[in-house]
Amino acid sequence: MAGSFRIAAAQYDIGFLENWANYEAKIARWVAEAAANGAKLLVFPEYFSMELPSLFSKEIYSSLDKQLEAMQQVLPDFFKLFEAQAKQHAAHIVAGSFPVRMEDGSYRNRSYLFYPDGRSDFQEKLQMTRFENEQWLIKAGDDIRVFDTDLGRIGINICYDSEFPMIARKQVEAGADLILVPSCTDTLAGYWRVRIGCQARALENQCYVVQSPTVGEAPWSEAVDVNTGSAAIYTPVDRGFPDNGVLAIGEYGKTQWVYGDVDLANIAKVRQDGQVFNYRDWPSQFRCGNAG
Numbered sequence: 669m670a671g672s673f674r675i676a677a678a679q680y681d682i683g684f685l686e687n688w689a690n691y692e693a694k695i696a697r698w699v700a701e702a703a704a705n706g707a708k709l710l711v712f713p714e715y716f717s718m719e720l721p722s723l724f725s726k727e728i729y730s731s732l733d734k735q736l737e738a739m740q741q742v743l744p745d746f747f748k749l750f751e752a753q754a755k756q757h758a759a760h761i762v763a764g765s766f767p768v769r770m771e772d773g774s775y776r777n778r779s780y781l782f783y784p785d786g787r788s789d790f791q792e793k794l795q796m797t798r799f800e801n802e803q804w805l806i807k808a809g810d811d812i813r814v815f816d817t818d819l820g821r822i823g824i825n826i827c828y829d830s831e832f833p834m835i836a837r838k839q840v841e842a843g844a845d846l847i848l849v850p851s852c853t854d855t856l857a858g859y860w861r862v863r864i865g866c867q868a869r870a871l872e873n874q875c876y877v878v879q880s881p882t883v884g885e886a887p888w889s890e891a892v893d894v895n896t897g898s899a900a901i902y903t904p905v906d907r908g909f910p911d912n913g914v915l916a917i918g919e920y921g922k923t924q925w926v927y928g929d930v931d932l933a934n935i936a937k938v939r940q941d942g943q944v945f946n947y948r949d950w951p952s953q954f955r956c957g958n959a960g
Contacts, residue, residue, distance in 0.1 A: 672931040673819055676707035677878050677899035677916075680764070681923040682886040684722045688745065691720065695749055702925050703757035709819055711880040711899075712764035714779070714793075714827045714850040717746065718892045732804055732890055740769050747780075747788070754782040760817055764850045764880070765793065765826055767806060775806045779824050779850055781815055789815055793826035794835060804891075814842045820932040827851040830865035830879075833872065837950065840873040845935040849879045851897060859897040867913055870902040874939050874947040876915075876930050877902045883921050896921065901928035906942040908934055 678698065685691045702710050720742055721728060721735035728734045743766065750763045765779045777793035777800065792809025793800075800806040812835055814823050823839030823846070830836070830849045839847060849866050853859045863879060870877040881897030900917040903909040916928035939947045 671933070672929050673708045674706045674927055674929050675709045675711065675878055675901055676702035676705065677711045677880040677901060677918075677926045677928075678713060678716075679881060679883045679897070679899045679918045679922060679924050679926065680713050680716045681884040682716070682719045682882055682889065682892050682895060684886070684888060685719055686722065688723060688742070691723070692749060695753065698925075699753045699757055699759070699761065702927075703759055705925070705927060707759065707925075707927060709760045709762075709817075711762045711848050711878050712850060713880045713882045714765045714777070714852040715767075715892055716764035716850075716852075716882055717766040718852075718889060719886070720746070721891075722888065726888075729888060730890060735891065736767050736769070736775055736804070739767065743768065750780065750782045751786055751788065754784050755786055758784045760784065760819060762824065762848050762850060762880075765852075767804075770807075775804070776809055777806050777826060778809075779826050781817075781822075781824070783817065789813075791815075791824035791826065793829060795828045795832055797828050812838045814839050814844045820845055822846045822848060824848045824850070825869070827853070827862055830862055830869060830877075832865075833869065836869040836873055836875075836877075840875055840947070845875050845932040846930070847873075847875060847877045849877060851879055851881045852892060853881060853896055854892075854894040856896055862897070863900070866900070867902050870913055871905055872946050872950065874904040874906065874942065875935055876932070878928075883923060899924075899926040901926070901930065904935070904938050904942070904946075906938050906944065908938060 823844035882895035
């Protein structure tokens with residue numbers, strides 16, 4: 669496991685691309701900027717890939733169904749791009765999420781992790797929002813996974829997943845000290861739901877949690893027309909960490925990277941000698957009974 673390392677969490681703007689070269693250039697600029705600032709782990713938001721339908725006709729990018737189908741054409745190029753960027757900059761990159769078509773024709777919301785050595789892996793979203801269930805018809809994944817990296821063991825909670833404590837709990841019980849949360853929310857309340865979930869997961873598990881949202885407006889897109897939030901790196905609320913549990917947070921709604929230096933060894937320390945033992949004391953053996 670590495671010692672201290674820098675995380676970059678994106679507040680990523682959904683743009684209108686027109687051609688693939690524009691997308692390649694945009695991603696290269698984002699990654700190069702984070703790498704130049706010393707980041708070894710880069711986190712992009714959920715559905716940041718939904719600017720890719722702008723490569724196609726209005727008939728396609730204006731249709732929820734047609735845009736998902738069209739995006740499969742560029743998935744191989746998406747892979748090659750992020751594999752190359754991770755290798756070039758010797759960084760781990762969480763490429764937000766991409767709706768991937770399965771063999772049965774259904775879609776899964778999949779977050780890919782690209783390693784510096786060219787490998788890749790993924791976590792699928794497990795809890796679907798009403799929009800995904802009722803309008804997009806994107807299905808939930810099945811597996812809660814953790815990923816071994818040179819930086820340490822990490823887990824990924826995709827947006828709404830962060831609001832369900834047992835997902836992150838199973839990941840930290842499997843050894844993850846860092847939970848990454850790519851998010852995409854279109855209301856202030858939605859952003860705060862995910863943010864509160866992230867901070868609660870950091871508190872109760874005494875771990876780091878990183879949120880990365882899409883920001884800005886894309887009126888041409890029915891899927892991601894409004895995007896709200898701030899990227900942040902959250903910590904345990906205990907000795908050796910910020911009193912408010914916020915290591916770093918971005919300016920609300922601004923397109924930017926948010927940086928923070930973390931050391932996963934500090935997680936073991938606070939779990940062993942913290943002011944409280946949230947991680948150790950889970951679950952408390954309380955029982956509800958009838959009053960006499």
